[in-house]
Amino acid sequence: MKNQTLLCIVPRLPPAVSGLGDYALLLAKKLKTHFSINTEFLLTDPDGSQISLDGFSIHNLKQQSSSELVTLLQSLSTDTLMLHYVGYGYARRGVPLWLAKGLEQWKAQNSQAKLLLMMHEIYAFGPPWTSPFWLFPIQKNIAKRLIQISDKSLTSKSDYAFIMEKLAGLSPSSVISLPVFSNVGEPLNPKPLIERKPRLIIFGGKGPRQRVYQESVQQLISVVESLSVQEIFDIGPPLDKSLPDIDHLKIQVKGTLPPEEISALLLESRFGFINYPSQYLSKSGIFAAYCAHGLLPLVTPWKNQKVDGAKKNTHFLIT
Numbered sequence: 080m081k082n083q084t085l086l087c088i089v090p091r092l093p094p095a096v097s098g099l100g101d102y103a104l105l106l107a108k109k110l111k112t113h114f115s116i117n118t119e120f121l122l123t124d125p126d127g128s129q130i131s132l133d134g135f136s137i138h139n140l141k142q143q144s145s146s147e148l149v150t151l152l153q154s155l156s157t158d159t160l161m162l163h164y165v166g167y168g169y170a171r172r173g174v175p176l177w178l179a180k181g182l183e184q185w186k187a188q189n190s191q192a193k194l195l196l197m198m199h200e201i202y203a204f205g206p207p208w209t210s211p212f213w214l215f216p217i218q219k220n221i222a223k224r225l226i227q228i229s230d231k232s233l234t235s236k237s238d239y240a241f242i243m244e245k246l247a248g249l250s251p252s253s254v255i256s257l258p259v260f261s262n263v264g265e266p267l268n269p270k271p272l273i274e275r276k277p278r279l280i281i282f283g284g285k286g287p288r289q290r291v292y293q294e295s296v297q298q299l300i301s302v303v304e305s306l307s308v309q310e311i312f313d314i315g316p317p318l319d320k321s322l323p324d325i326d327h328l329k330i331q332v333k334g335t336l337p338p339e340e341i342s343a344l345l346l347e348s349r350f351g352f353i354n355y356p357s358q359y360l361s362k363s364g365i366f367a368a369y370c371a372h373g374l375l376p377l378v379t380p381w382k383n384q385k386v387d388g389a390k391k392n393t394h395f396l397i398t
Contacts, residue, residue: 084117085110086157090168091124092132098364099163099199101262107135121151123169123178143169148181149188160185161195164225166202166218172210173203174217179224186228196229198222198254199362201239201246223247226254235259235362258361261371264342269373277307278348280374281330282314282341283365289318290354298379299352300326306350314341345372352377 087107092100107118119136122129129137140151152160162182166173186194202218203211211218226232226247233255234240240254279302281291291299302308303326311330313322322330333344345351351369357378360366369376 083159084119084157086119086121086152086155086160088121088123088160088162091122091127092120092129092137095124097168099165099168101364102199102259103163104133104135105260105262108133119155119157121155123148143175143177145177145181145184148178149184152181152185153188158189158191159193159195161197162225162229163197163199164222165200166221167200172214174214174221176217176221179221183224183228193230194228196225196232198226198232198234198239198243201234201242219246231255233257236359237361238358256361259364259367261368262364263338263345263368265371266342266346266373269346269371272349272373272375275349276347277309279303279306279308279311279350279352279377280314280345280348280369281311281352282345282368283353285316285318287353287355287365288313288315289320291352292318292320292322295352295354295379296323296325302350302352302377303328308350312344312348314344341368342372345369345374348374350375350377352379354379356380 085107087103089097089099089103091097092104103120107120110116110118117135119138120132121138121140123140123143125140125142127139129139131137138151138155140147166175169175169178182194186192201222202215204215205211222243223246226243226249232243232253234243235256235258237256240256243249243254244251281288303311308328311325311328312333313330314333314336316335322332324330336344345368351365351374353363353365353369353376355363355366355378357380360378366376366378
């Protein structure tokens with residue numbers, strides 16, 4: 080589809096806080112730079128009013144209904160559509176029936192059009208006292224319908240690909256699994272660790288960083304001692320509580336920084352610390368940023384299990 084236009088559906092884009100929006104915008108920039116593919120965005124948040132961002136045109140859905148979606152898609156005369164999907168991005172309880180119905184109608188009316196699906200999360204589940212427990216069957220059905228009407232499906236985790244294939248009755252390897260990329264750049268030639276400062280980075284949104292300070296202080300102290308860390312930088316939105324001193328080191332709070340400044344700090348540091356379930360690392364933009372900048376990622380907690388093909392003592396060490 081070189082020199083063609085891709086219409087991308089997301090709930091919202093920056094400056095709104097949205098992982099889907101960040102991912103979609105970065106993908107759009109890469110597609111334009113490397114493949115001359117232009118992207119336009121369709122935002123489904125009814126409160127949205129953006130008309131452009133970084134040179135990309137934006138269309139706003141005024142009401143979350145299947146009829147409004149079909150009408151807007153028909154007016155745009157698109158023949159290639161990409162949906163970035165997390166149920167909770169399109170409906171408060173994670174059941175955007177309007178989205179599935181609208182796309183089914185659009186596909187039925189435009190048999191030559193192509194729908195690409197990037198499934199960031201398939202469905203949620205939880206204990207009986209939570210809504211995911213009761214809404215799980217509907218979330219699962221919506222995911223199945225979206226996969227079945229898509230011409231190609233992608234996801235960020237190999238286990239998700241297997242679930243999607245089984246859910247929609249697809250043959251093995253039909254769904255492409257691609258880990259998420261770094262959202263603060265991917266330098267081509269990062270310096271060797273020996274040439275960097277013995278600095279440890281704790282980077283990301285409030286949730287992942289808060290977990291580090293609430294659940295992983297002892298592991299952090301052990302890392303600082305064993306790796307002779309001389310400084311710790313905390314990068315991200317302000318947290319609700321003050322940060323602890325780690326082995327006599329005062330954590331330096333850098334706050335929210337532009338991507339290029341974060342990238343520069345990562346390139347000069349040796350270690351990146353993250354509290355994140357190991358079996359979901361392929362979905363972590365923080366982990367991707369550490370890897371892309373050549374840091375040594377330190378992950379806790381770690382479950383000794385399959386991690387998207389990574390092998391113990393070959394791709395990772397458990398200490």
